[in-house]
Amino acid sequence: AGLGSFIGTAIGSRVRGTDKPDLLVLISTGVAATVAVLTAFTYSIVMAVVMALVAGITNSLGKTALDAIIQREVPESLRASAFGRSETLLQLAWVFGGAVGILLPTIGWVGFTVAAVLLVVAFGITLYGRNRPRGIRTRDPREAAHDPLASPSGPHPPTDPPTAPLTAPLNPGPPRSSDPYPYA
Numbered sequence: 001a002g003l004g005s006f007i008g009t010a011i012g013s014r015v016r017g018t019d020k021p022d023l024l025v026l027i028s029t030g031v032a033a034t035v036a037v038l039t040a041f042t043y044s045i046v047m048a049v050v051m052a053l054v055a056g057i058t059n060s061l062g063k064t065a066l067d068a069i070i071q072r073e074v075p076e077s078l079r080a081s082a083f084g085r086s087e088t089l090l091q092l093a094w095v096f097g098g099a100v101g102i103l104l105p106t107i108g109w110v111g112f113t114v115a116a117v118l119l120v121v122a123f124g125i126t127l128y129g130r131n132r133p134r135g136i137r138t139r140d141p142r143e144a145a146h147d148p149l150a151s152p153s154g155p156h157p158p159t160d161p162p163t164a165p166l167t168a169p170l171n172p173g174p175p176r177s178s179d180p181y182p183y184a
Contacts, residue, residue, distance in 0.1 A: 002056065003053060003056065004052065004053040004054065004055060004056020004057040004058075004059075004060070005056040005057070005059060005060050007053075007056070007057050007060075008056055008057035008058065008059060008060025008061045008064075011057070011060075011061060015061075015064075021064075021065035021066075021068035021069050021072070022065070022069060024061060024062070024064075024065040025062050025065045025066065025069070025126060026123075026126055026127065028058040028059075028061045028062040028065065029058070029062065029119070029122055029123045029126045030123050031054060031058055032054060032055060032058040032059075032119050032123075033116065033119035033120045033122070033123040035050065035051055035054045035055075036051060036112060036115045036116035036119045036120075037116045037119075037120065039051040039112045039115075039116070040109060040112040040113040040115070040116040043108050043109040043112060048108060048112070051112065051115075063090070066086060067083075067086075070082045070083060070086060100114060100118075
């Protein structure tokens with residue numbers, strides 16, 4: 001898996017100029033699911049090594065593509081939050097995968113069957129997300145308010161719902177007491 005991760009990172013840095021990171025995510029998930037299904041049906045030590053290599057490569061390529069999608073789709077003002085959320089979700093997925101691995105019996109084909117089922121479900125979710133209808137992408141209204149070239153009504157009639165909050169960040173209120181037991 002470590003060698004696969006290295007190879008995937010090297011490939012990901014070479015294909016960074018692609019304008020279709022969505023397709024790269026779909027291909028990575030599909031390849032991982034296919035190899036997991038093959039490994040579950042034809043379990044051997046060689047297939048397990050191939051699966052580990054493919055898992056490392058597709059994991060790195062998928063992560064690189066996800067970062068590219070976030071940079072392309074998310075407004076600058078929300079990008080740090082989006083990266084934080086994606087990293088948190090990926091770390092939770094690692095924890096979930098480790099927990100599943102610990103809870104399963106040490107019979108190889110059983111583990112790869114569970115991995116194959118989870119990857120096929122993930123591929124289905126990825127395919128559904130790619131083909132579902134999307135809303136119209138609009139500019140971040142906070143940026144449009146400071147743009148001198150933007151028209152007063154903006155690109156859409158004022159009745160459209162905003163794509164991001166129009167107010168300043170919430171006021172957290174007065175500072176909290178540093179006493180951990182204020183009611184004791």
